[in-house]
Structure formats: structure tokens, C-alpha cells
Amino acid sequence: MALTVLCTPAFGQTTATKSCEIRGQVATGDFEWNAQNFAGFYYDIDNDLGTEKITITTTEGYRLSGDAPYGVTYTTTAQTNEYEFEDWGSYKVIGFLAEKYFAGYNEAEYDGSNIFFKESTDENSLSSEQLEKILIDDDTEKTVTSNTPVKLAEGYELVIKLIDASAMYLELTKNGQVVDSRVISPSRESATMADKTYYYRNPAVGDQKNLITIGVHFKNAINIQNQTVATIDGIWQISETPTNVKAYTQYDMMTISSVDGNNGIIIMENKDNYVTLSKNKNIVLMGGIKIKTANNDALRYYIYSEENCQCG
Numbered sequence: 001m002a003l004t005v006l007c008t009p010a011f012g013q014t015t016a017t018k019s020c021e022i023r024g025q026v027a028t029g030d031f032e033w034n035a036q037n038f039a040g041f042y043y044d045i046d047n048d049l050g051t052e053k054i055t056i057t058t059t060e061g062y063r064l065s066g067d068a069p070y071g072v073t074y075t076t077t078a079q080t081n082e083y084e085f086e087d088w089g090s091y092k093v094i095g096f097l098a099e100k101y102f103a104g105y106n107e108a109e110y111d112g113s114n115i116f117f118k119e120s121t122d123e124n125s126l127s128s129e130q131l132e133k134i135l136i137d138d139d140t141e142k143t144v145t146s147n148t149p150v151k152l153a154e155g156y157e158l159v160i161k162l163i164d165a166s167a168m169y170l171e172l173t174k175n176g177q178v179v180d181s182r183v184i185s186p187s188r189e190s191a192t193m194a195d196k197t198y199y200y201r202n203p204a205v206g207d208q209k210n211l212i213t214i215g216v217h218f219k220n221a222i223n224i225q226n227q228t229v230a231t232i233d234g235i236w237q238i239s240e241t242p243t244n245v246k247a248y249t250q251y252d253m254m255t256i257s258s259v260d261g262n263n264g265i266i267i268m269e270n271k272d273n274y275v276t277l278s279k280n281k282n283i284v285l286m287g288g289i290k291i292k293t294a295n296n297d298a299l300r301y302y303i304y305s306e307e308n309c310q311c312g
Contacts, residue, residue: 021305024303032056085234089115104126157172168186179200
């Protein structure tokens with residue numbers, strides 16, 4: 001891996017946006033990049049998660065064929081990943097176009113974990129040919145009160161309304177409008193995972209119906225001087241705006257050729273898009289991933305992505 005940083009402040013400024021080029025290993029012929037030789041792909045080093053790869057096969061004249069067998073093939077496979085709040089179990093994560101996505105909830109014999117699979121109707125996003133960005137996956141312990149709602153992404157807030165000796169009434173709002181309400185019992189003796197977890201069964205997320213998009217785990221809750229004080233130690237949220245991975249969807253040069261929801265595999269190819277890797281080219285491949293060739297008659301090239309950051 002190599003990281004190239006280019007930064008040019010505007011006239012009269014001491015800070016500017018810099019372009020950070022994250023590039024893969026240099027190739028001189030047929031080559032395959034994965035998370036080990038291209039840092040732009042999604043990779044979780046703690047859990048060794050990340051399966052994205054791009055394979056390039058050249059024909060005569062350094063041509064990338066747009067007919068089968070294709071010159072460029074991209075594959076990615078979903079993997080099992082534990083929630084940060086581990087008592088919830090695990091879900092399916094996948095890298096797609098170098099970003100981390102949710103691919104579906106894992107089925108398991110229900111023992112209190114994997115509650116989101118049990119409570120969702122359409123559990124497998126990839127089977128619906130869509131993915132969702134993971135917005136929050138956090139097990140940081142924090143205290144909230146009836147006067148301090150739980151702030152979530154995409155305009156959502158979870159508000160504690162009422163509590164008694166055995167139950168707590170919650171309302172979920174989006175942009176100030178109530179969209180859901182639920183009673184849970186985190187302080188009940190021998191409380192189960194369902195007693196302690198608020199979840200929002202979103203009625204429609206793209207083509208999926210009743211998918212859990214928000215979960216909050218309450219460690220406990222008490223009433224002190226007419227105010228509810230609760231401890232939360234798990235928050236989960238995925239986007240309600242899915243990313244389309246339907247077959248034949250095109251992302252720049254690359255087209256999705258197959259989606260296997262059961263095995264969690266997406267394959268893309270450069271169908272009908274022929275490219276010659278001639279010298280001094282900068283080619284948009286898909287999403288933020290590009291190909292750059294050397295300004296030289298001998299073939300040298302790499303894939304790369306760019307990120308913007310501040311310099312001063």
C-alpha cells in the first residue's frame with residue numbers, strides 16, 4: 001500500500017482541501033487486487049473481514065475486453081460480523097465499491113441473540129438485491145433521561161415518555177414526528193433480551209418490508225424524583241435508503257452480472273466497455289475506484305481511490 005497526499009492551498013489561505021490518493025500495488029500485466037494490496041477496499045483488521053477483489057486480464061495490445069471473458073471482474077462476498085454489543089449476536093457485512101454495508105441478519109436458533117432476525121420480515125437484504133449503509137454500531141455505555149432523547153442518524157430520536165416499576169414507554173420520532181412507540185421492561189426481574197431491546201421494524205426499506213433498522217439496548221432504567229434515568233449500552237442503525245445491487249445495474253464501466261443472495265456474492269464485469277491501457281491514462285472504473293497508467297510505453301498501472309481531507 002502507498003498513500004500519496006497532494007495539497008495546494010487557495011490564494012490567501014493557510015488551509016485547503018487536500019486530495020489523498022490511496023493506491024494499490026503497481027501491476028505490469030494481468031493482476032488481482034484485494035484488501036491486502038489495495039487499502040482502498042473495505043477491510044476490518046480486527047476481525048479479518050473484507051473480500052473485495054478486482055481481477056484484470058489483458059489481451060493483445062493491453063486491451064481489457066468488454067466481451068466474455070471480460071477484462072475486468074469485481075467480486076465481493078458477505079461475511080459474518082458480530083455487533084459491537086455482542087449479546088445481539090451477529091449480522092452479514094459486505095464491502096461494496098470500497099465501502100462497508102449491511103447485507104442481512106443472520107439466522108440462528110433464538111436464544112435471546114439475533115433478535116433483529118427474529119423480528120424482521122425480510123431479513124436478507126442481498127436477496128432483495130440491495131444493501132444498507134451501517135450508520136451506528138456502538139456499545140458505549142451512556143446515560144439518558146426523559147429530557148435527553150437518544151440521538152440517532154437520518155433525523156431519528158428515541159424518547160423516553162413514561163416509566164413505572166416494571167415497564168418503560170418509548171416513542172421514536174423522525175424529524176419531530178412520531179413514527180413508532182413501544183413498551184419494554186429493562187428493569188423487570190430476569191428480563192430477557194426482548195424486554196431490554198427497543199427495535200424499529202421499518203415498514204419499507206426499498207424492496208424490503210418490515211426490516212429492523214434501529215435497535216437500542218437498555219441496561220437498566222429507574223425513576224428518580226419524577227425523572228426517568230436509563231443506561232443504554234448498545235445502539236444499532238442501518239440506513240433506510242438502500243443501495244441498489246440489482247443485476248444489470250451499471251456503475252461507471254462496471255455492470256452487475258450476478259447477485260447470489262443465498263451465498264452472499266456480488267459479481268461485476270466491464271460488459272460492453274472496452275478499454276486499452278495505453279500510457280498516461282486515468283480511467284474511472286466504478287464508484288470512486290480508478291485506474292492510472294504510467295506515462296511510458298511499457299505497461300505499468302494501478303487502481304486507486306481518492307479521499308478529501310484538510311491540511312494547513
